[in-house]
Amino acid sequence: MGTLQGKKSRKETAPLHTLTTGYLAVMCSAFLLFPAAGGYERIGDWAYFLWRGLSLAYLVLLVLTAAEVSLTGGGRIKALLAPLARLSVPRICLLVYVGWSVLAACCSPYEGVWQGLSRHAGLSTILLYAAVFWAVSAYGRWDDRLLWALGAVTVLNAGIGLLQYAGYNPLGLFPEGTGYHDAFILYNGQFMGTLGNVDTLSAFLCLMVPLFYGAYLLSGRRLALIPMGAGMFTLGLAQVSSGFVGLAGAIVLTVPAYYSRPRCWTRGLAAAGVLALALGAATLLEADAQTPLHLAAGPVSLGLLALGVAAAAAAIWAARTWPEEPGPFRPRRCRGLCAGVLCAGAAGLAAAYCIPFSAGAAGEFHALLHGQAEAFFGSGRLRIWQEVLRLIGERPLLGGGPDTLIARIGFTFSRYSEEAGMMIQTVTDAAHNECLNIAVNQGLPALGAYLALLGTALYAGIRRGGVVSLLLWTALAGYFIQGCFTIGDCGAAALFWLFLALCERDSNHANQ
Numbered sequence: 001m002g003t004l005q006g007k008k009s010r011k012e013t014a015p016l017h018t019l020t021t022g023y024l025a026v027m028c029s030a031f032l033l034f035p036a037a038g039g040y041e042r043i044g045d046w047a048y049f050l051w052r053g054l055s056l057a058y059l060v061l062l063v064l065t066a067a068e069v070s071l072t073g074g075g076r077i078k079a080l081l082a083p084l085a086r087l088s089v090p091r092i093c094l095l096v097y098v099g100w101s102v103l104a105a106c107c108s109p110y111e112g113v114w115q116g117l118s119r120h121a122g123l124s125t126i127l128l129y130a131a132v133f134w135a136v137s138a139y140g141r142w143d144d145r146l147l148w149a150l151g152a153v154t155v156l157n158a159g160i161g162l163l164q165y166a167g168y169n170p171l172g173l174f175p176e177g178t179g180y181h182d183a184f185i186l187y188n189g190q191f192m193g194t195l196g197n198v199d200t201l202s203a204f205l206c207l208m209v210p211l212f213y214g215a216y217l218l219s220g221r222r223l224a225l226i227p228m229g230a231g232m233f234t235l236g237l238a239q240v241s242s243g244f245v246g247l248a249g250a251i252v253l254t255v256p257a258y259y260s261r262p263r264c265w266t267r268g269l270a271a272a273g274v275l276a277l278a279l280g281a282a283t284l285l286e287a288d289a290q291t292p293l294h295l296a297a298g299p300v301s302l303g304l305l306a307l308g309v310a311a312a313a314a315a316i317w318a319a320r321t322w323p324e325e326p327g328p329f330r331p332r333r334c335r336g337l338c339a340g341v342l343c344a345g346a347a348g349l350a351a352a353y354c355i356p357f358s359a360g361a362a363g364e365f366h367a368l369l370h371g372q373a374e375a376f377f378g379s380g381r382l383r384i385w386q387e388v389l390r391l392i393g394e395r396p397l398l399g400g401g402p403d404t405l406i407a408r409i410g411f412t413f414s415r416y417s418e419e420a421g422m423m424i425q426t427v428t429d430a431a432h433n434e435c436l437n438i439a440v441n442q443g444l445p446a447l448g449a450y451l452a453l454l455g456t457a458l459y460a461g462i463r464r465g466g467v468v469s470l471l472l473w474t475a476l477a478g479y480f481i482q483g484c485f486t487i488g489d490c491g492a493a494a495l496f497w498l499f500l501a502l503c504e505r506d507s508n509h510a511n512q
Contacts, residue, residue, distance in 0.1 A: 012075030013083065013139065015065050020139040023058040027051075027498060029149040032204070032491070033156070033194050040173055040189070043196040047491045048120040055132050055494075062135055083138035090457040090504050091134070097449035098130045101402055104442040108401025116403030118429035120490060121441075123402045129497045136501035142468045147215060151227035154208045157193040157201070158230035164192055165237045165285065166293040181289040192238050195491040202243035203492035205231045206478035207499065210250040213271055214474040217264045218467050228271065229278040236282025246482025254474045255341055257462075260334035266318045273312030280304030381432045381485065384409075388431045388440050399443040405429060408440075434483035454480065457500060460507035472503040 034050060069075045105113040105123040116122030163170045164180040173194075174180070175187055183190035193201045212228035215221065235243045258264045283304065286296035391400070391408050400408050406429035431437040439447040454476075461469030479496050 012069070012079045015069055015074070016062060016080065016139045017141060019058070019061055019065055020136060021141065021143060023054070024136070024140060024143075024146055024498065024502075025149060026054060027494060028146045029153060031494070032150075032153045040175065040187075040191045040196065043173075043191070044120075044489065044491075047196065047489070048125075051490050051494045052125075052128065055128055059131055059135060062139070084134065086138070086508070088456075088460065088504065088508060090453050090460065091137070093449050093453035093456055094130055094133060097446055097453060098126060100446040100449060101126045101442045104398045104446065105401050107398045108404060110401050110404045110407050113401040113404060118406040118427075119403055119487075121403040121488075125490075126402055129493075133497050133501040133504075136498055137504045140498075140502050140505055142472075142502050142506065147211070147224075150208060151212065151224070153194075154205070154212075154227040154234075155230045157195070157204075158234045160194060161192045161201075161234045161237050165287055167287060167289075179289065181287065185289075190238075193234065196489065197487075198238040198240050199242070199486045200489040200491045201238055202235060202240035202246070202486065203479055203482055203489065204495070205235045206243055206246035206250070206482045207475040207492065207495055209235070209247055209275075210254075210478040211471065211475040213251065213275075214254070214258065214471045216271055217258045217267050218261075218471065220263065220267060225271065225274045229274045232275050232278040233282045236279045237285070240486075242482040242485035245485060246478045246480075249481035250474055250478035252341060252344075253477055254470070256334045256337035257470055259337055266315055269311050269315035269318060273308045273310075273315060275308075276304050276311060277308030280308055384428055384432050385436060387428075388433075388436045392436070392440050392444070395443070396439075397443045397445065399439065399441045399446070402441050405431060405437070405440055430487045432486055434480070434488050437488065454500070457504050457507065461503050463507075466506060468506040469503050472499045472506070475499055476503065 031050060031054060034046070066077075066080045070077045070080060101123060110117065112122065114122050114124050116125065160170050160173075164173070167179050167181065169179055174182075174191070178186045180190075180192060190198045192198050193204075195201050195204055209228055209231040212224045212231070216224040216228065232247075235247070259268065280301050280303075283301040284295055284297060285293060287293040387409055388405070391405075406427065409428050431440055435447055435451070438450055458473055458476075461473055476496065476499055479492065
């Protein structure tokens, strides 16, 4: 009886599932390409208004479809609303997060908290993210066609990024007379691909590369290696440090989950080979505003290419010599790998502490471990974080209100450009860390609810979800880690919330 009732309920809600699938398909394809139509001078605005229009249209159509199905006798209103009425721990955490954000906005001394003062991240954006999350977690389903749509977008961005790096201006994305290598000289910022600033592109790639990495490990589909390699190649051209940290963190953290499964070791070697070859190919290319694209072999590029060839050869040899048989997930191996990852992390910290690195990110990290913090570390991020922490101390409970940091922070970055013959100033309007950004704008309780939402969705996905949860959480981990070092933007953040909603859905209704 229960089974028949469940089938009837699914049939009644089928139109809502279909509508949600259509929305997801548009968000995973056209939404990621059309923001560039307005050029880089307005690409952020285009991405925001496109996302807002698509999301509001989806929610309105969802209500109208439910009303039509109910009024025409196609389904009972109780069955249609049942997925929305379900309360899970992640949904409760989301309600707390949204409720506290509303309170922070109501108590804010600044005007403009509804829309936001700088990055379109005001209360209206928070509410829309939450509404879309709730609807997609109720009626959304993961579909492999979404994966391949995202793969096509990733490969297309790699091609456009290569043309831009070579000095071309496909689709007229740059302001007239400028190109990619004129960044911070003839215009402020650095742009690549169809999503805008390289930080936004990096956030998108931190979702995509781990997603296709996990898809290949779980399914063995070699086609997944193409967008994975294309994403790594694009990131290698853009050279965004936070992206490399996010990708490395996502891969390392998911080692126990993947490599406790059969057949993943050989596939992991193949994936490592493709990643190394893609990054090596990107570092092998060189160009600037005066010099056309050419090959510039160096120790790093040659080393990566050699490593990639060796890993690919090892994968082929291992597949022929020790073919792994299908089998179940092995909890004992998972615990051993967890211990191995922790030991490797401790060893890495010890090495960073003991080895006297003197330059680059390694040198800055070494100094930080020894308590020698300089404000210019992390391209000035440490100076921003210090100021943001001071502002959090001023209003720890409610913050300044959603997207009001620009009205509170008291400094800008200035530098003289010899090429442009002028002083260039950059306004600081974000904390360059997603957690600090929430804390300073909406208060520490909102940050706690946000982290609880992520943590409980992860826990539920691990305990009750299927391979879809694992796949999505690999991507979510990459995005979250890179988000600790850069600015969040609508282009990639919209996908993050959709992936989180699908992960929450999978933990309650596993979709294999």
